[in-house]
Amino acid sequence: MSRHFNTAGPVRSNEHYCVDPLTRVNFKEIQHLIGTGKFFVLHAPRQTGKTSTLLALADKLNASAEYTALFINVEAAQAARNDVEQGMRTIASRIVEGAKYRLHDTRLQTWLTEAWQSGGSTSVVQTLLSRWAAESAKPIVLMIDEVDALVGDTLISLLRQLREGYIGRPAIPFPQSVILCGLRDVRDYRIHTSHHEIITGGSAFNIKTKSLRLGNFTPDEIRQLYEQHTQDTGQIFDEAIYAELWEDSTGQPWLVNALGNELTWENANAHDRTQIITLEQYRAARERLIQSRATHLDQLTDKLREPRVHAAISRLLSSDADSVRSLSSDDLQYVEDLGLIRRNPVLAIANRIYRETIPRELVYGTQYSLAHQQAWYLTPQRRIDMPKLLRAFQQFFRENADSWIEQFDYKEAGPQLLLQAFLQRIINGGGRINREYGLGRKRTDIYIEWPVSLTDGYYGEVQRIVLELKILYKSRETTVAEGLIQTAGYADQCGADEAHLIVFDRRAGVSWDEKISESTTSMLQRNIWVWGT
Known part of the structure; x- marks a missing residue:
């Protein structure tokens, strides 16, 4: 079977294009932590490669003959x-089954029965691991995946049994090292007990030495991954794709693989491997992926x-x-750990x-x-009549x-989101909308691409429109003056045919007749529509 881009589960090098998981971590640091008997955390957002990395690490440690490593x-x-x-019972059974099937060690089933009889549920995992460590010819490294999926007293009990085993060494045998793996660092666990207490993971597992983030x-790794497809099939990617792919994904592994799958499999034209995969095919694949609301993206928005x-x-x-400056560093770190934002070089949503x-x-x-329907706002030449559309939005917004906005969970961005919903309703399925958020500039940039010809699509004439969205914080004159410069600059950057500045006036006590306006002006040799809303 030929290899392909993997979008579900751990990577297998014989089935999937893949980057060696152990090159994505500091293996020497992990060796040191294990060698010195530390318990530590490896965390990363969903579908980043955590499980693949742990499985590869277990295989490498077992192959070294220095440790007995088990992934559960x-x-x-x-x-x-x-x-x-x-x-x-569930956790202990995973240890027993893992030892049986991964390490071919069947002794743990007998020891598990003894561990239950010895101390019951509050010490069974600790007792089982102690017995295993006492009987093992080599130090044990235990890797526990999805640990932050556990809830309440179950999670507290596991963390405390591991902590007690760690503290009891070396008098009482216990694994050499335990690696906890999940979406979040253990410090971010907020554990609600059955007695309505809230216990933080940091206090329940204060023996953690370090947190490593995958x-x-x-x-370079993106290119390496895609070039494996070229090596296997001979099919070439347009060089221009790589810069777009980086901006769209910033290297998020699931996105990189999902886009590769859309390009090479879901794109029927690419099944002929003699055909070069073009930049326009890439952009179409990107839009399909977004519109698919795939599981990864659905989990993302659930957060x-x-x-x-x-x-x-x-x-x-x-x-x-x-x-934003009022947010705590811990909260920003938490959202960054989930993969939703990045803080360098500037604070922003993680990728395009x-x-x-x-x-x-x-x-x-x-x-x-x-x-509202798309056909209402198309000219006979099949171009978007943006002034007509924005006049309709002004009236809709007024009413x-x-x-x-009261229905939105994100009321702070309500005006911008409502306009985007209005635009998405009209543009969706025929054109593309690209968004930029200017933190500190109090603006949202929207870039619309609309193919005029149904037959030629994006290979024919494309109508390009920019919209600059601003909330009125200062005087109207100052806001418009700043906005005109920004709109003209953004239009020039995008090579847009049309430019519109929309100013939302949310001040209480100002009548709608005062807020609603429409005019045109020139800035940097561009004609710009200015809309008061």
């Missing part, structure tokens, strides 16, 4: 929640409901730098695809509740803004 996944114990006995692919995530993302969407996905998901239901 404890996600199934999540269902136990505060039922410690059920949770420990990063994204580098540009938007969390209060700590909401606090950061809502400020980024509204481009309000002042309110997430910048598209997040606002689309926030207004997904809204856009389909709008009665519905307060009630519609």
Whole structure:
């Protein structure tokens, strides 16, 4: 079977194009931590390659004949929640089954029965691991994946049994090293007990030496991955794809692989491997991926409901730098650890695809509740009549803004999101919308690409439109003056045919007749429409 881009589960080098997982971590540092008997954390966002890395690490350690390394996944114990006995039965069975099938060691089943009889659910894992360590010819390295999926008393019990085993060494045998793996660092665990207490992971597992974060692919690793397809099939990627791919994904492994799959498999034209994969095919694949609402992207947007995530993302969407400064460093670190934002070189949503996905998901239901249809705003030449569309939005906003924005979870960015829902309803399926959020500049940039010919698509004439969205914070004159310069600059950057500046006036006590306006002006040799809303 030929290799392909992997979008689900651990990578297997004989089946998937892959980057060696152990080149993505500091293996010497991990060796040192294990060699010195440390317990530590490896964490990363979903579908970044954590499981593949742990499996590769276990294989390498076992091959070295220096350690006995076991990987287990404890996600199934999540269902136990505060039922410690059920949770420990599941976790202990994963250790027993892992030793049996991965290491061909069947002794642990007998020891498990003895461990239950010895101390019950509150010490069974600790007792089982102690017995195994006492009987093992080599030091044991235990890797526990999806540990932060556990809930309540089950998670607390596991962490405390591991901590007690660590503290009891060397008098009482216990694994040489334990690696906890999940989405978050253990310090971010907020554990709700059955007695309505909240215990932090840092206090329940204060023997953690270090937290390692698995990063994204580098540009070189992306190229290495895609070139494996070329080596296997002879099919070439347009060189221009790589820069776009980096901006869209910043190396997020699932996105890189999913885009590769869209390009080489979901794109039927690419099944003829003699055909070069073009930049326009890449852009079409990107749009298909976003519109697919794939599981990874759905899980991503599910996180938007969390209060700590909401606090950061809502400020980024509204481009309000002042309110971002009020966020704690821990909250920003948490959202960054989830893979939703990056803090360097500037604070921003993590990549271009997430910048598209997040606002689309926030207004997904809204856009389909709008009665407006694409055909209403197309000229006989099949161009978008943007002035007509924006006049319709002004009236819609005047009649519905307060009630519609009140429905949004992200009210801080409500005006911008409502316009984006309106645009998405009209543009979706025929053109493309690209978004930029200017943190500290109190603006949102929208770039619309609309292919005029149904037959030629993006290979024919493309109508290019930029919209600059600003909330009125200063005087109207100052806001418009700043906005005109920004709009003209953005239009020049995009090579746009049309440019529009939309200013949202949310001041209480100002009548709608004063807020609503329409005019045109010239800036940097460009004609710009200015809309008051």
